[in-house]
Amino acid sequence: MDDVAPIGADIMRTVLESGCDALGFALLVCGRDDTILFASASIVQFFPVPARLLRPGTRLRDFLGAVYDTGVRPGTLPENSRRRANREDWIAEQMALHWRERYESVERAGRMRWLCLRKRRLPNGIGILSLTDITEQKKREEQLQTDMERIELTEEILDAQPNPICVKDRNLHYIAVNKAFCILHDLPAEAILGRSAWDLLDADIAERLEQSDRQVLATGRPHSDAEHMVRADGSDLWVVTRKYRVGMPGRQFVVTCMNDVTDIAAWYHGDGDGGSSSGLQIRDYSIFAPGQNFYDPFRALNVQQLVETGSMIETLPARGLRILLVTSDRDLEERVVARLRGSGLDACAVRDLEELDAFASAAESRGVKLDVLLLDRALAGRDAILASWRDCPLVEVSGGTDVATLLTEIFRACAERRPARSLFPQGDFEISFEDDAGPGAVASKLDVLVAEDNQINQFVFAQILDGLGLSYRIAADGREALELWQELRPAIVLMDVTLPILNGFEAAAAIRETEKRTGGRTPIVAVIVQAFDVDLDQCRVSGMDDHIMKPISPDMIEAVLRKYVPAGTLSAAG
The missing domain is CATH 3.30.450.20 (PAS domain)
Structure with a gap:
């Protein structure tokens, strides 16, 4: 009676076979004496060994020897490899792996197949080996790797x-x-x-x-x-x-x-x-x-240099200034005229005194006035031009002149001239220097100016201000905020302090500095993430009136409007 299989053994075998089929892997179970206790029928799909070698009681060594003889064994080396594992050495190596407590590997079986082997040795001495065919997965990974290499190569070619x-x-x-x-x-x-x-x-x-x-x-x-x-x-x-x-x-x-x-x-x-x-x-x-103008003159300008030379902040957005260059140097003409045009100025060149006289006569007959004359120091007849020219400011240049510095000189010359008419009739701003305009004479054209670079926060501001029925503009950086403030003179500015190009503190300080010369005062409210003392101190130093904290809400906006904007001055009064 001792040789009779325990009751339920066939049921357990059937359950194991069904589980292997359902999960798509093969299973081999060995006893403490390294004999096979169970081998799923799917083993032959991985290793074409005789069915008799899968019967219970077969020595594990005999099974591994048959696997080696098929040539489709885990760890098969490529055909061009000169190293070949000895049969007994390979069997001994696999036997040692079977006695490890835990072992996992992905190995090639034959030339075109990849297997995932998982081996476990339980505390009672029973060893379990599961095999999964991952050939398709490896093919996908190799294809993905090939695609990535192809993409990298394509990007390198395009960048070159x-x-x-x-x-x-x-x-x-x-x-x-x-x-x-x-x-x-x-x-x-x-x-x-x-x-x-x-x-x-x-x-x-x-x-x-x-x-x-x-x-x-x-x-x-x-x-x-x-x-x-x-x-x-x-x-x-x-x-x-x-x-x-x-x-x-x-x-x-x-x-x-x-x-x-x-x-x-x-x-x-x-x-x-x-x-x-x-x-x-x-x-x-x-x-x-006409294509896109990618040149940003304000990024090229040294703002600190402008401030040190006494130029006004509002002269920075100078557009449409008429500039004439007198030079016989073609390289200088090409370099300077291109940059000035890229800065939004109307620039051209003449090459000698005769062409200058002809140009001046033609401009006068058409009522066109120059804003600045640029004169090459190396030009023949330079002294005669210096002695007789009175039509507009004159700035001398040379072959080594830096164009960014030249722009500063042009803006400064126009600002110092201070004509009664607007210097910029064709640009984005109309800045008048008329002396009879007293402080605060510029009427507000906009309810709220928002300076915010985060797109999500821009959307939130827009939703709130739309809901309040207010007119507003949103600037994505400090420089744009400064330009829009100068153009539109809003009733209030909501200023994020962490802006690109000019941060909120710098933009607010620039507004306050300009207001010292032009008069009036625009309320500026800082928008901050956390009320650190250092940030609040910077707000006060830069001239800001108050602060609100993110995330913003309609109640916050309404509160600062009631506090700083006189009743009845907004488009949504009341």
Whole structure:
């Protein structure tokens, strides 16, 4: 009776077999004497050994020897490897692994198969081996690794290209950009990816770009444009922009490549009489559509230098100033005129005294007045111009003049001249220097100016102010807040203290400094995260009137409005 299998043994075997089939793995159970107690039928799917070697009572050593003989054993080396494991050594190594308390590994079995082996030795001496086929998973991992390497290689190739390249999805959001494209915008890739042209460019430019993008997506026909842009450093960029549709239906993209043709559009070193030249000279630039101006003159300016030289903060947004450069140096002309135009100034050049006289006569006949004359110190006839010129301020330049410093001098010359008319009739601001305008004469054009760089907080401010029925503008950095304050003179400013370019403290101090000269006082309320003493002290030093803490609420906004804005002066009075 001792040799009879225990009651329920067949049921246990059936349950184990069913579990192995359901979970997709093979199971081998050995006793303390290294004989097989149970082997699932699925073992032969991994190792094609004779079925008799899977019966209970078979020595584990005999089973492992049969596995070695099949050639489909865990740890199989590639065929080109010269090292081959000895049969007895391999069996001894596997026997030792079976006696480990815990062992897991992923191993190749044959050339095209991968197995996950998990071995356990229980306290009672019973050993359990489970095998799982992970070939498909390994293939996916290898394919993913190959794809990642291909993507990295593609990115390296794109970044090595001198031409700006970008890729947009069907929603016309940027999903890939190369280094040249980032340099053109003077932004890191993280600030571009996921955004649209409307977030980066002027509205009219963004609308034109998206119109051609959608046409390419809809028709699949390539699109090309000749465009004139201004780089972030203020230099001209002449490009032929080409757009293509790539991808499969339902997953299509727009690839834009800006081919730089600046060399043949702007560089010309001929001798003027048919001699050799290093490039072509384009006489008609009308084929180039106006592109985006990426140059930010305020980022290039040394604001501290402006303050030290006594220039007024409000002269910074000077737009539309008419500047004439007198020089025979073509390199100086190209460098200075391009940067001045990139700064929003109306600039051109003449090359000698004769052209200057002709220009002055033509301007006078049309009622056009210059704001500043730039005179090259190396120009022949310079002394005659210095002695006779009285039409506008004159600033001397040389081949080594720094354009950022020159902009400072131009703004200072215009500010010191202090004409009765506005200096900037065509710009974003109208700053009058009329002497009869007393303090506080500028009426408020806006209820609330919000300075906040976080997009979520911008949305919250907008929802609250819309709900209160107030007119408002939102600035994303301190410099923009300063410009909007100067233009719109809001009834109150809500100023986040952690702003880019100029932080909230610097922007508030600049507003207070300007108010000392122009009169009036705008309430400024700081928006802070935590009321640290050092922050509150900085608020007071910079001239802020009060503070509120994030997260903001309608009650907070209403409270500061009641406290600092006279009743009846807001668009939502009452």
